[in-house]
Amino acid sequence: MRRFSELLDRLVLTPSRNGKLRLLTDYFAGVPDPDRGHALAALTGGLDFPSVKPAMLRALVMERMDEVLFAYSYDYVGDLAETISLVWPAPESVDEVEAPALGHVVETLSRVSRSDAPTVIAGLLDRLDPSARFALIKLATGGMRIGVSARLAKQALAALGGRDVGEIEELWHGLEQPYETLFAWLEGRAGKPESAARALFRPVMLAHPVGEGDLERLDPAEYVAEWKWDGIRVQAVSEGGVKRLYSRTGDDISGAFPDLVAAFGGDVALDGELLVGDPIVRTGSFSDLQQRLNRKTVSKRMLADYPVFMRCYDLLHWEGEDLRQRAFEERRAVLEKVVPALDRHRFDLSPLVAFSRWDELDGLRRDPPHPVIEGVMLKRRDAVYSPGRPKGPWFKWKRDPFIVDAVLMYAQRGHGKRSSYYSDYTFGVWAGAEDDLQLVPVGKAYFGFTDEELKLIDKYVRDNTVERFGPVRSVRAEPGHGLVLEVAFEGLNRSTRHKSGVAMRFPRISRLRWDKPAAEADRIETLTALLAE
Known part of the structure; x- marks a missing residue:
């Protein structure tokens, strides 16, 4: 637990991305299994302890100090975990008590009932110093707001094993915590894990913003343009009867959008934009879409008032074939055959924007035909689908703010x-x-x-x-x-x-x-x- 708490402390105090990346890589290299796997799960949002809630933690600390004093302390510090970690009246001999291992803490919190949770949490807090208390509360509540994304943690794994982060992202949803087979592969002690899971995520291809002088070096004839819609990038995957909807970072968001997941099937991996409305009738605003985001359950009223659909940009996999190494125009030709066969109230094809000169496209970009359009996308006709953000194949040209x-x-x-x-x-x-x-x-x-x-x-x-x-x-x-x-x-x-x-x-x-x-x-x-x- 001490190593994990030291990692969190240093991540919070390290502003640079590269600095955080080095800290994560060194931690994964120096901490044994299963603790490093549990830390990875915590950093990527893979842990959930329903018996531990912020209200329970507040009640525990109120039993140990004046309520007004705690309110003033919380007001000054501004973070619940940090406040409790500093004011918790731990025994004077805490430094002599051996801190529990991270794996032990995770297993304990996974088994504890709601009725026993207050006693268990209080006992753990009594055994830890302020830094480790902070780490425990962040771990237990899932509030890891320390400037580390799930993708950055995966990039640290890639650095550890000298691998491409795309390999790890494609494996990710077929792995099991605490990821011992993953670490064995990265350290050369075993072969690459073989996932039996279906409908896995495929790392997305991203675009560079159009910069000063970029268009002067590009030939308009080599590119096609599409509208850039103001929704969220998603990937809809179906394989072997398993269907999943992923965010651009590979998070499984199927549970939040059951209406869309129920509307497709077969053997397909679609890349596109999630929007609210019905593509035949109307495309709603991002504010409408926000009503559906970050929900664990969706009511019938919400499904009726804010239906979602997918505007399809690309086709990554179709009927057993990986299409990512084909040119964009080839993938687009297949996509134009696939989308019309899907539910037309849930899926439509992103239209291409006709243009012959950059100044002509600039005029369209500045005055698009729909308020939910935030610019245009430029895609080179011969571009393969490359994970990450390669410079040259794709550009985004947004409206001026x-x-x-x-x-x-x-x-x-x-x-x-x-x-x-x-x-x-x-x-x-x-x-x-x-x-x-x-x-x-x-x-x-x-x-x-x-x-x-x-x-x-x-x-x-x-x-x-x-x-x-x-x-x-x-x-x-x-x-x-x-x-x-x-x-x-x-x-x-x-x-x-x-x-x-x-x-x-x-x-x-x-x-x-x-x-x-x-x-x-x-x-x-x-x-x-x-x-x-």
């Missing part, structure tokens, strides 16, 4: 290294008559600024707080006094859940307008004018 000047309304403490700073910002624009202006919130952002700018905003928040709501501060925001934020965003949708009636897509802070009076920030009419009728 929208810009609006908004006023800071609320600020909340961040997590991890930002837990002492107010780094999550809610902002609004003006509504109402000129003599009775009111701010209505239109979005929330927590990135786009430098560390130095973060310190300046944090000081502004502390100096201009008018109300406090737990970890959230309400900031003075009036026509004559307020901090203006220049906000960039990718799109806008109508929303019945927000007072303003709009919801931003991918908002981020692009500039701090210390020079601009709050009264000169934009009005809600500026945003509603952007909405498609």
Whole structure:
């Protein structure tokens, strides 16, 4: 457990991706089975302990310290696991107690009942130092917000064994925890694991953004264009009677979209975009799709109100043949025969965009025919389907972001290294008559600024707080006094859940307008004018 807690501590404090990658690789190389396999499962979201809930942890710590003192501590720290790990009144002899192995902790939590969980967790916390307590709580609750994605963990495995990460991703869903056969293969002690699982994930091919000068070096005749729809990238796979739907990172999301999974079969692997609606009638916004995302169960009402469909881009496997090494045009020709045979209310073909010159396509990109389109994709006609992000075969050319000047309304403490700073910002624009202006919130952002700018905003928040709501501060925001934020965003949708009636897509802070009076920030009419009728 100590090695795992040391890993988490160092991952939290290491900002660079390459630094985190080295830490993970060294950990997997130096820690024996099965502990390293359990750590891998924790980092990739493969562990679930239903008997341990945050509310139970709060109740445990309330039994051991003053409730008000804990509330103040939690408000200051901003992270439940970190707060409990620091305030837990462990015995003075904790350093003399041998910490349990990670494997023992995982097995214990897997077996414990809901009624016994409080006693078991308290006993473990009593045996651990603050760092290991933090690791235990993160492990038990699944809250591994430490800047490590499942793909980064798989890339560390690839580095350990000198393999391509695509090999590991294709094997992943056929492996069993704690992954001892995987580590044996990576270390050269055994052959490559043979998975008997069906309908496995195939690593996706990604595109590079069109950069300055890229198009000047490309021949338009060598590329085809498709609309870039604003949904989520998915892969629908069916094999031997097994059907699965995967996210672009290889997570199995079949349970969240049973209506789509039920609508296809045979022997096929489709690549495309998941959208809300019916391709024959309407394509819904990303806000509509968000109603279906990250759900373990889906109600009949949700299935009826927000049906999903797949707009198909590519065909990776068909009737026993791997098509990925064929040219795009060849795969597309087969795809055009496959999609019409599928349920037309659940699957359709992504249309190609006719063009002959880059400036012609640029005009289409800037003014697409549908509000859910966020740009165009360029695909070289002879390109094979290569996992990862190879430079040259595929490009994405997104619409230019929208810009609006908004006023800071609320600020909340961040997590991890930002837990002492107010780094999550809610902002609004003006509504109402000129003599009775009111701010209505239109979005929330927590990135786009430098560390130095973060310190300046944090000081502004502390100096201009008018109300406090737990970890959230309400900031003075009036026509004559307020901090203006220049906000960039990718799109806008109508929303019945927000007072303003709009919801931003991918908002981020692009500039701090210390020079601009709050009264000169934009009005809600500026945003509603952007909405498609």
